Structure formats: C-alpha cells, structure tokens
Amino acid sequence: MKLTLHVWRQSGPRDEGRFETHRMDDVSPSMSFLDLLDMVNETITLEGGEPIAFEHDCREGICGSCGMMVNGVAHGPDDLITACQLHMRSFEDGDEIWIEPWRADAFPVMKDLVVDRSAFDRIVEAGGYISVRTGSAPDAHAVPVPKPDADRAFDAAACIGCGACVAACPNASAMLFTAAKAAHLSYLPQGQTERLERAMGMVATHDEEGFGNCTNHGACQVACPKGISVDYIARLNRDLMKATLTGVGMEGSGGD
Amino acid sequence: MRRVITLYRSSVGKKVAMAVSGLILFGFVVGHMLGNLKAFESHDGVGPHPLDAYAEFLREVGYPLIPEYGLLWGFRIVLLAAVGIHIVAAVQLWRQSRSARGKGYRKETSQVFSYASRTMRWGGVIVAAFVVYHLLHFTTGHAHPEFEYGNVYDNLVIGFQNPLVAGFYLVAVGALCLHLYHGLWSIFSTLGVQNPRVDRIRRPLAAVLSIGLFVGYAVVPLAVLAGILT
Ligand code: HEM
Ligand code: SF4
Ligand code: FES
Numbered sequence: 304m305k306l307t308l309h310v311w312r313q314s315g316p317r318d319e320g321r322f323e324t325h326r327m328d329d330v331s332p333s334m335s336f337l338d339l340l341d342m343v344n345e346t347i348t349l350e351g352g353e354p355i356a357f358e359h360d361c362r363e364g365i366c367g368s369c370g371m372m373v374n375g376v377a378h379g380p381d382d383l384i385t386a387c388q389l390h391m392r393s394f395e396d397g398d399e400i401w402i403e404p405w406r407a408d409a410f411p412v413m414k415d416l417v418v419d420r421s422a423f424d425r426i427v428e429a430g431g432y433i434s435v436r437t438g439s440a441p442d443a444h445a446v447p448v449p450k451p452d453a454d455r456a457f458d459a460a461a462c463i464g465c466g467a468c469v470a471a472c473p474n475a476s477a478m479l480f481t482a483a484k485a486a487h488l489s490y491l492p493q494g495q496t497e498r499l500e501r502a503m504g505m506v507a508t509h510d511e512e513g514f515g516n517c518t519n520h521g522a523c524q525v526a527c528p529k530g531i532s533v534d535y536i537a538r539l540n541r542d543l544m545k546a547t548l549t550g551v552g553m554e555g556s557g558g559d
Numbered sequence: 560m561r562r563v564i565t566l567y568r569s570s571v572g573k574k575v576a577m578a579v580s581g582l583i584l585f586g587f588v589v590g591h592m593l594g595n596l597k598a599f600e601s602h603d604g605v606g607p608h609p610l611d612a613y614a615e616f617l618r619e620v621g622y623p624l625i626p627e628y629g630l631l632w633g634f635r636i637v638l639l640a641a642v643g644i645h646i647v648a649a650v651q652l653w654r655q656s657r658s659a660r661g662k663g664y665r666k667e668t669s670q671v672f673s674y675a676s677r678t679m680r681w682g683g684v685i686v687a688a689f690v691v692y693h694l695l696h697f698t699t700g701h702a703h704p705e706f707e708y709g710n711v712y713d714n715l716v717i718g719f720q721n722p723l724v725a726g727f728y729l730v731a732v733g734a735l736c737l738h739l740y741h742g743l744w745s746i747f748s749t750l751g752v753q754n755p756r757v758d759r760i761r762r763p764l765a766a767v768l769s770i771g772l773f774v775g776y777a778v779v780p781l782a783v784l785a786g787i788l789t
Contacts, residue, residue: 309665311665322665372664372666374666374668375664375666375667375668376668376670401665401666403664403665403666406660406661406662406663406664407659407660407661408658408659408660408661409659471670473656473660473669473677474655474656474659474660475656475659475660475661476570476656476659503569506569506570506571507569509570510569510570510655513658513659514659515570515655515656515657515659515660516570516571516573516574516652516655516656517570517574518574518652518656518676518679518745519676519741519744519745519748519749520676520677521676522669522670525670526670533748534753534758536748537747537748537749537751537752537753538751538753539571540571540574540575540748540749540750540751541750541751541752541753542751543566543569543571543572544566544571544572544575544750544751547562547563547565547566547569547572548562548563548566549562550562
C-alpha cells in the first residue's frame with residue numbers, strides 16, 4: 304500500500320510544533336500501526352533525522368501507553384482497540400493519515416506524539432485506593448460479593464488509563480476515566496468505607512487538573528478501547544451529590 | 560447552604576444546578592404550551608376569548624387570599640431564578656471546557672454525539688434571545704405593532720399574521736425542542752439515575768416529549784398563517 308502520513312512533530316513542551324509529511328510506499332496491510340511508525344522512523348534515522356517519539360510498551364492493548372489521534376479518531380478507526388492493535392488493513396491504498404497527540408490542557412505534549420498523563424495519577428491518588436489492614440491474606444470468599452457487582456467492578460477495572468476518553472471528548476473531560484476508577488472500588492464491599500470521600504476527592508482533583516466537564520455526549524464511551532460505559536459517570540455523580548449534600552465528604556467530616 | 564455551595568463548586572454540582580433549573584423551565588414550557596392551546600377553544604363572540612380569560616385567571620389566581628398578580632409574580636421570580644442559574648452555570652462550564660481542550664485537532668472527526676448535543680450552548684443562546692424578544696412581543700408589547708394589554712388572543716393573531724414573526728417563532732421553538740431532546744436525555748445521567756430499565760426509555764422519552772412540545776407550540780402560529788385562527 305502507498306500512504307501519505309502527516310505526523311505532528313514537536314521537539315519539546317515549549318516548541319510550537321508542526322505537521323511533517325511522509326510518503327510511504329511499501330506498507331503491508333498486515334502491519335500494525337506502530338509497525339508503520341517504526342518503519343517511518345527507520346527511514347528518518349537513515350536520513351539522519353530525529354525519529355518520531357511515541358509511547359508504547361505492551362503492543363497488545365493492555366498498558367495504555369500508545370494512544371494517539373488517527374484521522375481525528377482516538378486510537379484510530381476500529382472499535383474497542385488501542386493504537387497498537389490497529390492494523391494497516393483498516394486503511395485503503397492511497398489514504399492520507401493525520402496523526403496527532405491527545406489534545407488536552409491537562410495532558411501537555413512532551414514530544415511529538417507523547418503527552419504527559421500524570422494528571423490521571425493524581426486523580427487516582429485523590430481517592431482511587433482503599434484502606435485495608437495488611438498482614439496475611441484473607442481467606443478467599445471471606446467477603447461475599449454478589450456476582451453482578453463483581454462483574455460491574457471488573458468491567459470498570461478494565462480501564463487502562465490510556466486517555467482516549469479525554470482525547471475524544473469535545474470538552475476534554477476525564478469523567479469516564481475518573482468514574483471507572485471510582486466504580487471499580489465502589490461496587491465492592493472493600494470500597495464502601497471511603498466511597499463518598501473518594502467521589503469528592505477524585506472529582507475535585509479532576510477539576511483542578513484542568514479537565515473539562517461532562518456534557519453527556521458519549522464520545523468517550525465510543526473511543527474507549529475497553530468499552531467502559533458512561534453509566535459509571537452517573538454513579539459517580541450520585542456519589543458526589545450524596546457526599547456534598549450529606550456533608551460526609553467535607554473537610555473535618557461531619558459537615559455543618 | 561454550605562453543602563449546596565460545596566456541591567456547586569465542583570463541575571458535577573454545576574451540572575446538577577443546570578439539571579434542576581432546566582427541569583423547572585421544562586415544567587414551565589409544558590404548562591405554557593398547554594395554555595397556548597386555549598387559542599383553539601371556540602369562542603361564542605360574547606365575553607372575552609378563552610385565552611384572554613385564561614391570562615386573566617393567571618393574574619388573579621388565589622385572589623383575594625393573595626394579592627392580584629401575586630402568584631404570577633411568584634412564578635416569574637422562580638422562573639427568573641431558574642433562568643439565571645441555568646445561564647450562569649452554563650457559562651462557567653463552557654469556560655472550563657474551552658480552556659480544557661487547549662490546542663485543537665487539525666483533523667476532527669466527531670464521534671457519536673448527536674446534532675442536539677453539539678448545539679446545546681449556541682442553541683441555548685438562541686432560545687435566550689428568543690425569550691427576550693418574546694416577552695417584548697407578547698408580554699410588554701414593545702415589539703408588537705398593535706399591542707393591547709389583556710387582549711391576548713388578538714395580540715397573538717395579529718402578531719403571527721406576519722409570516723416573518725411566525726417563522727422566527729417556529730425556528731426558535733425548534734431550537735428549544737432540540738435543546739430539550741438532549742437535555743431531557745442528559746438529565747438522568749447528571750442526576751445520577753443509573754438503572755437499566757430507565758436507560759431503555761431515556762431516548763424515546765426525550766424524543767416524544769420534545770417532538771410533542773414542538774408540535775404543541777408550532778400549531779398556534781401555523782394555524783394563524785393558515786387562517787384557521789382569526
Ligand atoms: C410558539 C410558541 C409560543 C407562543 C405562541 C407563546 C405565547 C405567549 C403569550 C401569548 C404570552 C403572553 C401571555 C400574557 O399576556 O399573559 C407568553 C408569555 C411568555 N412566554 Fe411564551 N409562547 C411561546 C413559546 C415560548 C417559549 C418557547 C418560551 C421559553 C421557554 C416562552 C416563554 C414565555 C415567558 C417567560 C412568558 C412570560 C410569562 C410571564 O409573563 O410571566 N414562550 N407566551
Ligand atoms: S476509560 Fe477507556 S478511554 Fe478512558 S482512560 Fe480508561 S481505558 Fe482509556
Ligand atoms: S502499547 Fe500497550 S496498549 Fe498499546
């Protein structure tokens with residue numbers, strides 16, 4: 304296949320950035336999208352240029368590092384996959400492909416296609432944990448969990464923190480990520496103790512980090528490689544309302 | 560109060576405020592639409608037209624227990640507050656989201672979101688502009704060529720005999736119903752309703768209510784243009 308690629312190049316956080324065009328002639332349909340970028344990088348390196356920086360690790364859709372916008376769609380045109388799982392057979396010979404980093408104020412571009420997603424870590428730090436007594440492992444099944452709840456918690460826990468939800472959202476909101484990270488705990492008995500404080504802390508950090516607010520478009524759910532449902536956002540909203548209106552989530556606890 | 564303020568400080572809280580004020584406005588819009596349909600009630604030629612009588616009733620309801628206009632002003636204050644909250648929260652959220660995107664994409668492919676969800680903000684601005692015009696038109700009469708206080712039916716018919724005015728009403732009411740099509744769907748998520756049985760009826764419910772409202776509002780100017788209401 305012959306393809307024309309327009310790739311975002313930016314040498315560092317303070318660089319203006321620009322698109323760079325590469326024409327590739329021998330692209331095999333069975334290559335993965337990251338293989339294609341590797342191939343481009345080989346040519347660039349041979350010509351003595353600086354290779355395109357992009358994040359990758361597992362190359363099998365589990366680490367969440369490889370996200371990029373492909374023709375305006377997070378992780379490219381196919382559903383329920385990450386960019387590393389995208390294959391060139393999803394494109395036609397002669398296609399033009401625009402490759403851009405995630406765009407969000409809270410995700411500054413570090414270099415080319417690499418963005419800093421540590422805002423996500425700070426949201427998790429603000430409540431995405433439970434307090435348990437450590438020591439010897441408890442007996443399996445010591446705490447019964449109803450099967451539907453276990454399933455919902457597990458579906459939420461499938462989030463790999465890739466940031467596609469933010470990238471696709473017209474508001475650059477991270478509510479899908481935040482809701483998934485809250486829900487995989489709030490469906491389980493172990494997650495009940497801090498449930499409301501968690502909602503408060505995580506939403507407050509979400510806002511402080513500079514993400515936008517959710518207007519229920521649903522673009523995140525379509526972009527998400529793990530099929531995380533927007534229903535979790537409703538659940539987080541409800542927990543937040545409960546936390547503030549009952550005064551539980553207030554500083555010093557107990558409220559006024 | 561402190562709790563409500565804490566809620567409002569978060570983006571979720573501002574959305575809750577928009578949902579609650581939006582629900583109040585929706586209730587008004589339904590009631591207003593039903594009231595407008597009084598224009599179709601037959602009139603025997605003696606006494607005031609049923610629409611005029613209804614408007615009169617709104618001004619006097621509760622009298623002498625409460626002063627004339629009392630309840631009407633009560634409602635107006637609630638509505639004004641709802642409009643104010645709705646707009647202030649919308650502007651705050653709009654600004655938050657605009658700065659959140661930063662540099663936009665060169666290549667944009669909008670995924671799933673409906674036309675309605677993409678036009679909430681500008682659609683809202685159009686509706687707000689319409690409400691101002693509408694009040695000057697039928698309530699105060701400043702934007703009406705032959706306004707006579709209290710002759711609601713005549714004001715309405717004369718107003719809509721101008722096809723431009725009637726057309727503008729249709730466009731504005733269309734914008735409102737598009738706004739409600741997304742809003743009525745969205746409100747469940749914002750208020751934390753998460754139930755598969757409710758989920759299934761959200762879309763149809765939003766569609767039926769918003770289309771029903773559009774038809775209910777549109778028939779009045781259309782009937783005037785068609786010469787059915789004279
Ligand atoms: C084609 C559609 C509509 C018609 C025919 C219509 C008709 C009227 C009429 C005749 C009045 C004056 C009543 C009186 O003199 O007492 C009125 C008042 C009003 N309308 Fe509408 N209306 C329409 C749509 C809307 C919409 C979509 C809104 C906005 C949400 C709206 C908001 C108002 C408000 C706020 C008032 C003033 C109520 C008050 O005086 O306190 N109307 N309308
Ligand atoms: S919710 Fe989905 S799109 Fe968002 S970070 Fe998690 S896996 Fe990625
Ligand atoms: S490289 Fe790990 S998800 Fe793509």
